[in-house]
Amino acid sequence: MNKTTIILIFIIIIVGAFGGAIFIKNKPTILVSNNQVRSIATGKLLYQQNCASCHGANLEGQPNWRSSNTDGSFPAPPHDETGHTWHHDDETLFNYTKLGGKGIAKLLGYENPNSGMPAYEDSLSDAEIAAILNYIKSTWPQKIRDIQSARNTK
Numbered sequence: 001m002n003k004t005t006i007i008l009i010f011i012i013i014i015v016g017a018f019g020g021a022i023f024i025k026n027k028p029t030i031l032v033s034n035n036q037v038r039s040i041a042t043g044k045l046l047y048q049q050n051c052a053s054c055h056g057a058n059l060e061g062q063p064n065w066r067s068s069n070t071d072g073s074f075p076a077p078p079h080d081e082t083g084h085t086w087h088h089d090d091e092t093l094f095n096y097t098k099l100g101g102k103g104i105a106k107l108l109g110y111e112n113p114n115s116g117m118p119a120y121e122d123s124l125s126d127a128e129i130a131a132i133l134n135y136i137k138s139t140w141p142q143k144i145r146d147i148q149s150a151r152n153t154k
Helices: 003-026 032-048 090-107 126-138 142-150
Strands: none
Touching: 032 126, 090 126
């Protein structure tokens, strides 16, 4: 090998190592098992089939989601980091999805609950609801996931 070839190989090795270091540095810090990856993929599909029509294909929610409709209900909020989904613990998110807005409101003692969130207890299994929530959470930045995760300690 001549000197130019050796220098070129050295440069390729350095650039490759540097590129690998950047990839490792930017790699998400959470580790997921194959089952979790499948759960997230399943959750994404189920989200598209059951939730996207209201909450948006990209979890963006409906416009003016913080302002009530004329009937007192609210538009569907975003499930990305700009919404308030991550402000709730997993149990609350699960029950809200399973029982719907009216079901949760009745549990809390409201006589005339007004919510557009349907109940999914008759159409989605608990595992499917969990998969949807796993998908939603997987889209959040690590800082938001950490904040939401801390809400699960009781």
